[in-house]
Amino acid sequence: MSEVLDKPEVARIYIDARGPRFGAVITTTVLAIALVTQNKWVILAQALVFAIGAIRGPQFTPYGFIFKTLIKPRLSQPGPTEDVRPPKFAQTVGLLFAISGTFGAFTGVDLLFTIAVGAALGAAFLNAAFNYCLGCEMYLLLVRLTSK
Secondary structure, X not given: OOHHHHOOOOOOOEEEOHHHHHHHHHHHHHHHXXXXXXXXXXXXXXXXXXXXXXXXXXXXXXXXXXXHHHHHHHOOOOOOEEEOHHHHHHHHHHHHHHHHHHHHHHHOOHHHHHHHHHHHHHHHHHHHHHOOOHHHHHHHXXXXXXXX
16 A cells, blocks of 8 residues: 555645646647647746646646636635645646657657647646546556555
8 A cells, every 4th residue: 555545644735626727728728839839948838837736736836826816816616625646646747748848849859749749738638628637537546556
């Protein structure tokens, strides 16, 4: 059993579940721009956003800041909350794809750039359009597999 599941009560951080979906909308836009323009600086900037989300949590990214300061105060009701660990894992997966895309862009391997950015774009779009976080589902599957 994993360490997280062995502890009787771990102090967990919960975030507004609407924040990561809002971030996915911006991420989808940024990744689409990177893919269409083949701009290595745009994917590098997105990689930095993913790095912040993977290390500190999605609530600390620039997109999380925009949600917290501009969007959330205008919402009429408090939203559902979720454990931050699955979205953090999803940010890590996004970071791996963004690093791969950045590597491809800076080394001239256009196919690697296109595949990596396209895969990240697909996952971000699933979250933005259908509220289906592929990285979060991967996290939950890994937790289930390691807890047996």
